[in-house]
Amino acid sequence: MHRYHRVSRSILTKESEVVTFSRARMLPRAGVLVAAGALFLAGCAETSSGGGGGNGGGEGVAFGATIEEYHEAFADVDPIVLYTQSPSTQGSTGGAFIDAYTSAVEEWSDGKITFDIAYSDAIAKSTEIDNAIVDGRLDIGQVLAVYEPQEFPATSALLDASVLSDQSVVTGVLQSNAWPADVALNTPEIVAEFEDKGMKLMLPAYNAGMNxxxxxxxxxxxxxxxxxxxxxxxxxxxxxxxxxxxxxxxxxxxxxxxxxxxxxxxxxxxxxxxxxxxxxxxxxxxxxxxxxxxxxxPSGNMAMNLDVWESLPLVAQQLMWDRLDAFMTGSIEGKIWPVTVExxxxxxxxxxxxxxxxxxxxxxxxxxxxxxxxxxxxxxxxxxxAGFVTTVRESADKWSGIVGELGxxxxxxxxxxxxxxxxxxxxxxxxxxxxxxxxxxxxxxx
Structure with a gap:
């Protein structure tokens, strides 16, 4: 089983208790390890998974591949463990979108990709999730750029533009979870804000319900x-x-x-x-x-450590991208509407x-x-x-029309x-x- 560039860390505290950390990564991008005090490094850096090698290599599958076709494609892929966290307790509606996504990826990979989930933001609080992804405590997480507008100015502009979203209980939830993502992936500055920090932007600008x-x-x-x-x-x-x-x-x-x-x-x-x-x-x-x-x-952005993403075999990248549909479904059906009812x-x-x-x-x-x-x-x-403002207005109107067109x-x-x-x-x-x-x-x- 391969985990990505991981080491175990033991720190001898003043009370002589040993605390073990296994969520730190030696990042090739950084090229350094920071050691302090009585920090003891145990183990060694591990390589990326097999079945196609690193940098997105190997054979992929066509869009629309069945679960059986995915299972076959993962047959020669070594097991992959990815670390993430949920904002809520295990099994609660507050983390339904995380559970839906991770479960779908695990099932469709025939168990070759598994997630080690820390609940209740146990690894990094909301203002620190981006740092945790970059420094290796998390492989994938939900970045809340609203807390760091200076670090994410283009993303913050999109958050401000969310005032254009339909706020109604059904059509509003659907429209507001579509048009901002559409704008984000088509705005180079937004994508670059994540990549320049060492993150792969997976699912941008999803929301957990209206303010x-x-x-x-x-x-x-x-x-x-x-x-x-x-x-x-x-x-x-x-x-x-x-x-x-x-x-x-x-x-x-x-x-x-x-x-x-x-x-x-x-x-x-x-x-x-x-x-x-x-x-x-x-x-x-x-x-x-x-x-x-x-x-x-209030919007979030699911992002992944860029080094980890690039070292995944192509079929793993494709699966994690294809199952964004499970994230969307889990967010709306598993969280937003049940929380609205409650x-x-x-x-x-x-x-x-x-x-x-x-x-x-x-x-x-x-x-x-x-x-x-x-x-x-x-x-x-x-x-x-000015062009961005025109784009967000047009996209908001467009997706209001699509939601209505779908009935x-x-x-x-x-x-x-x-x-x-x-x-x-x-x-x-x-x-x-x-x-x-x-x-x-x-x-x-x-």
Missing amino acids: ALFCSENRTALPDYQGRSISVGSTAGTQQVSALGSTPTSVAYTEAYEALQRGVIDCSMLSPAAAQIGGILEVAPQTVIDPQAGLAV SVQEIQQYGGTIQPFADDSRVAVQDANDKIVDAIAGNSGLSDG YTNETDYNGFATWYSPGKIDIDPYVQRVYEEIFLPYRPS
Whole structure:
């Protein structure tokens, strides 16, 4: 069994306890190992897997290959172990997209590719995932560029543009998980931001559900927001909150419960998943999601260590690319919609409702959104900012049309979704196939 350029590390602590680490890699790109104190290196660097050698070599399979054809292609490939992590506990809805992807890759490779998964972000917290991928603690992970706008200026421009996304409960989820990925893979600066740091951008700009305003009291009209304090986590969110006449502030979602309970903040701009994890719905069940006035959508980017990616045999690269369909399905069917159901139920349990903005607030946010998108034209991370703005507007409109063309509609609003929805009620296979073929297939390894 081969793992990629791995060593075991033992550190003798002050208490004379031995701590073993096996998630560090000697990276050819870096060419150095950093040793400190009583660091003892055990073992040796291991080579890439067989069945075609490194740098994506060996025989591949055609697009559309069956699971049996993949099994046959992996027959002579040595076992591969890849290290990753999940943001949630094992088996929970919060990590359903990770479980769906890793399980599909393992099954289709006939067990030749397996994943060592650390749960609850045990290896690297959200602000450090990109570093963990580069330095070898993780082989593949979900990078959250929103926390590092200076490191990922072009990706951050796309995150700001997410205010153009449809925010509705069905069509919005589908549209907002398509057009940003389309734009990202066709924007050289976004791809380069990852590659220049030593990462292969696998699945860009997926989201885990819409952002919402969770408030301790019912607030929909502009006077309701005047002078209030609202916690936000992005520059776009700061501009939107300011447009409502409120004061934006930074409060981690893990601390928002106490801040809301004590009246330090009046609302928090979060995804329903983060609100659930933070227990915020108990103290702030009055929720605003407006399909026509989008709040910045929290997005992630699945990336892989570039050295590891390039040392995989071609068939392994192709499989990991082809099974991005499982990631998309797991994200939408396994996480977003189940979390929406749970959130709605909890909101209602604590006496809240989900409402759109009143007309005056909607206009204020829409005006702010136009300014946010127009300002992207001057983003220093883009060679043609004005062209990028045109592209994102066209792609958002295009994918709204495709979602409608495929027959998807909003049969209910958020309040009714918990009783209307059930697993399997919405067949997203035609959508996932269209997204893969139009967005990802042109970049399939060959």
